[in-house]
Structure formats: structure tokens, C-alpha cells
Amino acid sequence: MTKPSAPHIPARLESVFSDLLHELSSCGHQANTLMERAKLPRRCRKPLFFFLGYIAKADGRVMEPDIRYAESLMKALKLSPRQRKKAIEQFKKGKDSSELKLYQGFWNRFLTLLSPDAALKTAICLCHGAQVSGQPGKTRRYRCEDAIDHLGLPVTVCDDIFESYASKVWIRTASGTGKPTTYEQACQILGVTRRDSVEVIKRTYRKRVSACHPDKLAQQNLTQSELALAKDQLLRYQQAWELIKQRNHSR
Numbered sequence: 745m746t747k748p749s750a751p752h753i754p755a756r757l758e759s760v761f762s763d764l765l766h767e768l769s770s771c772g773h774q775a776n777t778l779m780e781r782a783k784l785p786r787r788c789r790k791p792l793f794f795f796l797g798y799i800a801k802a803d804g805r806v807m808e809p810d811i812r813y814a815e816s817l818m819k820a821l822k823l824s825p826r827q828r829k830k831a832i833e834q835f836k837k838g839k840d841s842s843e844l845k846l847y848q849g850f851w852n853r854f855l856t857l858l859s860p861d862a863a864l865k866t867a868i869c870l871c872h873g874a875q876v877s878g879q880p881g882k883t884r885r886y887r888c889e890d891a892i893d894h895l896g897l898p899v900t901v902c903d904d905i906f907e908s909y910a911s912k913v914w915i916r917t918a919s920g921t922g923k924p925t926t927y928e929q930a931c932q933i934l935g936v937t938r939r940d941s942v943e944v945i946k947r948t949y950r951k952r953v954s955a956c957h958p959d960k961l962a963q964q965n966l967t968q969s970e971l972a973l974a975k976d977q978l979l980r981y982q983q984a985w986e987l988i989k990q991r992n993h994s995r
Contacts, residue, residue, distance in 0.1 A: 760861045761901070765908050768868060773913050775872035776816040778865070784821060785862045791852050792817070792866050793831040795891035796873045797838025802884040806839055809876040817869060844894050853896030863895045871905040879914050880906075882937045906935060907951055914977070923983045927991050930984035942992050949985045953978060 764782070771777040784792070793814065800810035814835055818828050856863040874880040874888040889899040924930040931937055934952060936945045954960070956978040961971060
């Protein structure tokens with residue numbers, strides 16, 4: 745059965761979201777720098793560091809890049825020693841949580857109605873945290889989507905933010921690994937999962953290919969080396985989609 749498509753960001757937020765993504769790009773896709781410029785309301789700190797801890801523990805243990813990133817946000821937000829202590833406590837609580845409870849999202853959703861731009865800034869910080877070590881695996885991505893849902897935002901916000909990273913950041917670090925040989929590898933390359941329908945995967949594939957289009961790359965002032973990586977990434981997207989199509993046709 746085809747999974748229904750997730751709701752996209754409401755029209756009233758599209759302009760704000762677009763501006764934030766543009767600002768993120770101008771910051772070199774460094775969320776801590778964005779927070780220095782755009783600021784974040786104090787009330788958002790608790791869920792931000794809680795969800796960061798939750799995402800950081802996705803693969804079983806918190807890695808050094810996760811800790812460094814959390815510390816960089818504390819510095820960007822200019823937290824006092826007392827505020828840093830509270831942020832660390834929230835990070836640890838999130839780290840110790842195996843799942844998010846329904847009641848944890850009620851207050852966040854209320855705050856999102858009052859200040860959706862603050863929720864979008866928090867979402868960008870969370871997505872950055874999910875990919876501090878490169879393109880996120882499925883567990884990190886699931887947890888990031890779960891956190892963004894608890895903020896009262898559609899999970900497609902996560903897709904749009906990751907697409908921005910994919911077009912500017914991940915192509916720089918993309919390794920020239922060989923052609924995908926398993927369905928799981930193909931899904932990982934496209935940033936989707938096995939639970940996604942073929943229609944969803946196809947739409948994601950088209951987004952990925954569009955991000956590597958020469959016209960878009962020409963606007964990003966990439967070096968020749970980065971352009972070569974983008975070309976290689978485009979080939980990997982195409983190989984991944986071909987494998988996924990073949991596997992689904994053979995079922």
C-alpha cells in the first residue's frame with residue numbers, strides 16, 4: 745500500500761523558512777553561526793538541547809562531534825555558566841531517552857503556534873546535529889524527524905533542510921565509493937529508508953538530481969574539485985535509483 749505523502753510546511757511559513765535556509769547557506773551551513781545572527785528565544789533552549797541529546801544517542805553512544813556541536817551552540821547562544829549547566833542537563837536527559845513521549849510535544853506545539861520562526865530555527869539546529877559526522881544514517885534521521893514532529897512542524901521540513909546540506913555540504917565529503925549493491929545502500933545514498941514508498945523515493949531522487957544540476961551548481965561558486973564531487977554524487981544518485989527501480993519491479 746502506498747504511504748500517504750506527508751504534509752508540507754504551511755504557506756504562511758514558507759517565506760520565513762526560505763529566508764532561514766538562505767541565511768544558513770550564507771553562514772556556510774554552520775547552524776551555530778546562524779544562531780549568532782538570528783538568535784533563539786530562551787524558551788527554545790530546553791527542547792533544543794534535549795532533542796540534540798536524543799539524536800546524538802541514535803547509534804548507541806554519543807560521539808565527540810555531537811559534544812563539540814552542542815558546546816558550539818552554547819557559545820553561540822552566549823549561555824551563562826548556570827544556563828550551560830541546565831543545557832547540559834537537558835542534553836543528558838535526551839541522551840537517556842529511548843523514545844519521545846506524546847506529552848513532551850504538547851507545550852512545544854503550543855510555542856510553535858506562537859513563534860513558528862523559532863521552531864524552524866530549532867529544526868535547523870537539530871538537522872545540523874543529525875549530520876555532524878556527514879550524511880545521517882536512518883536511525884539518526886528517524887530521531888531527527890521524531891524531534892521535529894514533536895516541535896509541531898511537518899517532518900518534510902527535515903527533508904528540505906537536509907536537501908540544503910546535500911547540495912552544498914555533503915557533495916564536498918562524498919566519497920567515491922563504488923556502485924551500490926544492496927537496497928539499503930541505495931536508500932542511504934538517496935537519504936530515504938525502506939519504509940518509504942517508491943513514489944516518495946522517486947520524488948526524493950528528483951530533488952537530489954535537481955540539486956546537482958549544473959545551473960544550480962554554477963550559482964554556488966564551487967571549485968573544480970567540488971564540481972567533480974558533485975558529478976560523482978549525481979552518478980551515485982542515478983545508480984541508486986536504478987537499483988531501487990529494479991528491485992521493486994522484480995517483486
